Structures are given as C-alpha cells and as structure tokens.
Amino acid sequence: MIKYLVRRTLGWLLMIVVATNVTYFLAWSFLDPRSNYVGRKPPVTPEQIENLLRPRNLDASVPLLDRWWAWFTGILLRWDWG
Structure with missing residues (x-):
C-alpha cells in the first residue's frame, strides 16, 4: 500500500x-511584458523599460534558459513562484 x-x-x-x-x-x-509600458503618458524610454523588467526576470536580453533556471531555482529553494 x-x-x-x-x-x-x-x-x-x-x-x-x-x-x-x-x-x-x-x-x-x-x-509580451514590454507591451505594458508602451504608449504610456508620459512615455517610458526603452532603457527605463529594460530597468523595470530586469528585476522581474522578464528582460528579453537575458537568454530564455537563464531566466527559466532563475525561476525554477527560485521555486525550489525559496518557494518564490513570481
């Protein structure tokens, strides 16, 4: 059993x-998380968008597998699903 x-x-x-x-x-x-910041008043520069997305692990300049690994280890080690 x-x-x-x-x-x-x-x-x-x-x-x-x-x-x-x-x-x-x-x-x-x-x-596309970048679309949340396009068309805002006042406009947001691409550098500001990059700085907003990087801490959230959504930056497109970081390879997908690196972002996935950071997300997966966050779940396993800190129970952080975000």
Whole structure:
C-alpha cells in the first residue's frame, strides 16, 4: 500500500513540474511584458523599460534558459513562484 501511495505521489509531483514548465514556456512564447509600458503618458524610454523588467526576470536580453533556471531555482529553494 505504501509503495502504491509513493508511486502515486511521485506521479502527481512529476505532472505538476511538467505542467508548470509547459505553462512557463507558453507564457514566454505568447506574452509580451514590454507591451505594458508602451504608449504610456508620459512615455517610458526603452532603457527605463529594460530597468523595470530586469528585476522581474522578464528582460528579453537575458537568454530564455537563464531566466527559466532563475525561476525554477527560485521555486525550489525559496518557494518564490513570481
């Protein structure tokens, strides 16, 4: 019985990890955080936009895998999903 429960728990954990990673990559491919700052009054310069997105791990100049790794380790080590 314990073997069954451990196997089911590991299966659910694996499914959660896969689902959250797929969601991260889908959000990366379809969402544009830069669009939130375009067209503001007063206008925001591209440098200001970069400075706003960098601390949130949304800067496009940083490679995707580096941003993903920072996000994933944040979840595992600090329980920070943001």
